Amino acid sequence: MMTRSSKSCGTQFGCAAVTCSSCLRARGIGVAVAFPEDPLGLRAELLLAGVWTDITPDLYTREPVQITHGTASEGAQPDPASCSLLLNNKSGRYSPRNPSSPYFGLLGRNTPCRVSIPGGEAYLDLDGTPAAYARTPDAAPLDITGDIDIRVEATADWNAAGSHALIGKWISATAQRSYLLRLADGLLILNWSPDGASTYLAQQPLPALPPRAALRATLDVDNGSSGFTAVLWWAPTMDGPWEVIGAPMPVSPATTIYAGTAPLDLAPSTATGVAPIVGRVHRAEVRAGIGGQVVAAPDFRSLADGASGMTDSTGRVWTLGPAAEVTHRQGIFHGEVAEWPPRWSASEQDAWVPVQAAGILRRLGQGRRPLQSTLRRRIPSAPGLLAYWPMEDGEGATQLYSPIDGVQPMKATGLDLAADDTLPGSAALPTLGDAATLSARVPAAPGPGWHAEMVYRLPTMPGLQTEILRVTVTGAPARTVHVFASTSGIRLEARDSTGDPLAFAVYSDPAALTDFVGVWNRLAIFVSDTGTGTRLVCSWRDIADGKWWYVTTSYTGAMGSVTAVTGSWTSGGTQGMTIGHLSVVAVPGTGTTPASTIYNGADRAFARETAVSRLVRLATEEPSLVMSTMDGDATTLSEQMGPQGQAELMTLVSEVVETDGGILYERMDRLGLVYRDRATLYNQRPAITLDYAAGQIAPPLEPVDDDAELRNDVTVTRSGGSSGRAVVESGPLSVLPPEQGGVGVYEEAVTLSLGTDDQPARIAGWRAHLGTWDEARYPTVRIRLHRHPDLIPAVLALRPGDLLRITNPPQFTGPGPLDLLVRQIQHQPLPRTWEVTLSCTPAGPYRIGVMDDPVLSRADTDGSAVSGDFTATATLIRVATPTGPVWTQDLAELPVDIQAGGEVMTVTDIVGVRGDRFDRSVTNGWGMATSGQTWTTTGGAASDYSVQGG
Structure with missing residues (x-):
């Protein structure tokens, strides 16, 4: 008998095959698998030099790819999403300091990484830049002047901050406005123009939507009642069923739509103040008439990856912008690689890099300083800002700095710095001593008109007239403007170049004088143009409740601009007054209404804003916080928050999650976070x-x-x-x-x-x-x-x-x-x-009661019990309701599901009062119940915060 000789590897596996993969692993030699042959189509990529580079062929499979995101526990904060990859590094290409690597200089800390799998259908991927769009040229069928029906099916952040365009024929710059469907801060909006210049709109708050949904707008330009009617809709897909959002909006008189020359764009960027949508578009339709003829129907679901355009079913030719992409891949991880630790076997026959990529939570949670006060963060963004001094300096400061480039520090004497920390929107502020001064120079303004403002708290009203603040003006008959306070009234006075009064007014309403002291106020002094001269206004606003008063006077001549703000307090009547956050903006008011509202909300640290609103605002203020939100039904607002403290960014985010009880998680299709408020968890359909x-x-x-x-x-x-x-x-x-x-x-x-x-x-x-x-x-x-x-x-x-x-x-x-x-x-x-x-x-x-809902408005019984044994197939059972309200016998309110003895049953008829007979159909055939067992209805609890039970 002939035998074939083979050399045994001699390992603990006892294998005689020279190429045994187990033996190779035991000897430290890697076994790579050609993932491109993988029928599942997994792909791993790194963003190198701005290009997504496929690294799938270098993946080792001796350790599995492991991706995790979310958290396993109720109410716990999520850990950063993670992805473990093992890369073949025999060539040294994943050694960052290897100059012979083709990736030399490209691998660093926080290199973007993504992993994807082919999805079931293609879509148009849009990144929100002006170059990410799909476009078809203007054509006669698109120039709809009568009734219109617009539909878009997309996957997006429906509650993204700001305004985002979905689809439209709309160019603001050249007055080629026709129709536009867009989102804005949780609203769905249909815009149209009858003449290309003026704009009409219909809007409704969006309900809680799944990530993928279809939106629709219909406009009946002449509803037969001398008006027009706009209706907004949503559906799970464009196949329906469609649900009206809000209510139809009839308005008089009838309208029309301008037949402009603008192209029809998906994600248009040509509407002033409106950015293109970020997300995925699956398909869309424009119809002439409500439910009428389809004149445009881009559908990306069956296109090949990388397609540069398409011809839709109506013959419209669509081209893609350079930043738009057709793809069918679905992301299952998107994060960053922070380190590239090279490893190799003792024989140096194998080398590898164990990559541990993480989501954005890892970076956001490391080494961050606390955020500054809400006033300090907000005021520098004021339109027309000339100068700003927070006055939050420490007690050892010798001058008060300005965060605005080109603005000199404020000079001050007699201030007790960092003495009062009771204003929610500020760090500790200075109080005035018995004698104190300040002098702040203001850079030149680009034009006339001004507004000066600060926060203050004056303990008691001075008995004698005492100056509170002085503004120096140039280019106007009034050279200084003064605000005085005393028990006799608040005096606003303008003086000319000789120091003589030019105009003045005194306000002595007792309630106004009471509100001037003892609480945190904002003092604003501003001007407005009367057409024949200048109106001068001083207002004070209670920061806690927003109540405000004002005194006004006027003079003939120009408004001028501010050159300095000063204060000199020597009488003792202002001792102990706290001041801070002094700013000057180059914008006039309108009548007695100030144009600058930058302090609003920030002065009280945005107390009582909703949890979702806080996250949206933080994401707007902090570019590193890439945040999307899923908001529930507009009638169920997220919880109100307390004042925003001076804490690290992720601490503030965690406060929101803990307060509202929603879920924070990381996106897997792009780098960023998603927060879904608690209301989005209520009464869901199965995903x-x-x-x-x-x-x-x-x-x-x-x-x-x-x-x-x-x-x-x-x-x-x-x-x-x-x-x-x-x-x-x-x-x-x-x-x-x-x-x-x-x-x-x-x-x-x-x-x-x-x-x-x-x-x-x-x-x-x-x-x-x-x-x-x-x-x-x-x-x-x-x-x-x-x-x-x-x-x-x-x-x-x-x-x-x-x-x-x-x-x-x-x-x-x-x-x-x-x-x-x-x-x-x-x-x-x-x-x-x-x-x-x-x-x-x-x-x-999370299955909660909903008023007037045919199922979810049903409350549980208050103590019913089975009064006799019954079998799994019995269709009639007897129950007893010794206390509380009896069961309904109204057939219009039946059937109703109950659970007894582990079985869910549908009750089809109820006869009797305290001793009831239930006719039932068996819905799961679970088993039998014995006398005395109680049950719960499956229709929902009485309120959000009550415990369901039988």
């Missing part, structure tokens, strides 16, 4: 449904029933305010001791940034509601996408906070369906396998 019996979930599916998140005695305190407490005193998770049917006391005490003292009790109730929800969490829901590729589109669309429904679960988990909120998503793609693991918590607490 994905998985059938356990059909094998769509890989075992094991293991529920966790522990007390890790159990809280039944919750105290919430408003920072700087009052407290509220909620205690769950009955039920299986109540504070009752175990021998009495509860679990004992599980306490929680938190201090939150809240806007009012009405909030702590409500939020304590909500947190107790979450903490005593009696369902299991599921930290591991595994999906093998290589075995179920039909699930890939739905899984790729999943985001933290989405609702996952599991049907036909095993009997060991309890009855189904199981409704879960996705908290964390993990991808583990390999050349021929792709496993996704979801970490989930119960969605039940």
Whole structure:
């Protein structure tokens, strides 16, 4: 017998094959897999010299690609998204300091990295720059002058700050305005022009939308009642069903649309003050008439990657801007590589780099200084600003600096610096001594008109007339303007070049004088043009409640401009007065109304702004915070916040998440964060449904029933305010001791940034509601996408906070369906396998009551119980309702779902009063119930903060 000789490798594997991959790994020799042959199409890329460079062929597979984002726990802050890659570095190309590497000088700290998978369809990718658009030339069918119907299906941040154009024929600069559909700060807006110059609009607040949705606007230019009617709509896709947003908006008189020469653009950039949309456009339509003839229909879903244009079904030819891209790839990670640690085997036959890329949270959370006060951050952005002195300098300062280039420091004497820190929008400010002075020079203004403003707190009104502030003016008959205060009144006075009064007025209303002292105020002095002269105005505004007063006078002559602001206090009547944030802007007012409102909100540190508004504002102010928001129904505002403190950026973001109870997570398609407020978690439709019996979930599916998140005695305190407490005193998770049917006391005490003292009790109730929800969490829901590729589109669309429904679960988990909120998503793609693991918590607490809703307005019973045994197939059961309101017998309010003995049943008829007979249909055939068992309805709780229970 002949044998073939082979040399054994001699390792612990006992393998005789010279090329055994296990042996090679044991000897430190890497085994690379050609990912381009991967049927799943995974691709890893680095942004090098501004170009996305494919590094997929250099991926080792001896350690899997591991991608994680979100957080597994209820209410916890997310860790940075992570992606682990192992790169073949035998050639040294991933050694940053290797001069022979083709990437020499391109690999550094925070090199952008992305990983993607082919999606089910292509889309038009737009980055929001003017060069990212799709365009078709003007043509007669597009020149619609009558009724119009515009539709766009896109994936976008619907609540992005600012105005963003979706589609339109609109060029502002040349008065070629026809029609434009756009978004603006959470509004959907249809603009049109009857003449190319003037503009009409219809707008409505957007409801809570999924990331991918369709928007629509219809305009009936002549509704038959001497007017026009605009209607705005949304739908999951352009296939419908369409839901009206708000209500139709009839207006008189009838209108028309200008037949301009502008091209039809997707993401137009030619509307003044409107930026192109950032996101993905899937398809769009323009119709002549409501539901009428389609005259343009760009559809990118079936195009090839890299397509430069298309001809749509109407014959319109579309070309793409240089920054627009057609692609079908879906991002599953987008982050940065902070380090490139080279590693090699002892034999030097293998070399590799273990890359640990991270999302933007890692960088945002490192080495950041606290943000400055809200006034200090806001005032330098004032239009027309000439000079600004925050006066937040430390107690050892000898002059008060200006953050504005070219503005000299303020000279001051007799000030007790950093003495008063009670203004929410400021760091500590100086108070005046018995004798104090200040002198601040103002650079030349570009033209006439001015406005000077500061914050102050005067303890008591001086008995004698005392100067509060003086403004020096040039180019006007008035050379100085003075504000005096005394118990006799507030005097505003203009003096000429000789120092004589030119004009003056005294305001002595007792309420106005009371409001001038004892509280934080803003003092503003400004001018306006009367047409024949100059109006001079002094106003003071209570920072806490916004109430304001003013005194005004006028003189003949020009408004002039400011050269200096000074103060000299020697009488003692102003001792202890706090002053700060002095600014001068070169803008006149209008009548008695100031043109500059830059202090608004910032003076009280934006107290009582909503959580979503705070995040949008922070993202606008801080370029590093790339933030998108998902806002719930406009009728359910996110929680009001307290004053914004001087903390690190991510501390402020975390305050918002903790207060509002929403979910913060990192985007996986581009670098940035997403916050979805709590209302977006309410009453969701399933984003994905998985059938356990059909094998769509890989075992094991293991529920966790522990007390890790159990809280039944919750105290919430408003920072700087009052407290509220909620205690769950009955039920299986109540504070009752175990021998009495509860679990004992599980306490929680938190201090939150809240806007009012009405909030702590409500939020304590909500947190107790979450903490005593009696369902299991599921930290591991595994999906093998290589075995179920039909699930890939739905899984790729999943985001933290989405609702996952599991049907036909095993009997060991309890009855189904199981409704879960996705908290964390993990991808583990390999050349021929792709496993996704979801970490989930119960969605039940977020199914809340909605007034007048046919299902969600139904409240739970107050103590009904089964009064006799019944089987799994019985269609009639008897119940007892000894206390509380009886069950409805109105057939119009039936059917209703209930759960008893582990079974969800649909009640089709109810007969009786206290002893009721329920006719039912079996909906899941779970099992039998015994006499005395209670149940819950599945239609929702009575309010956001009440605990559901039978």
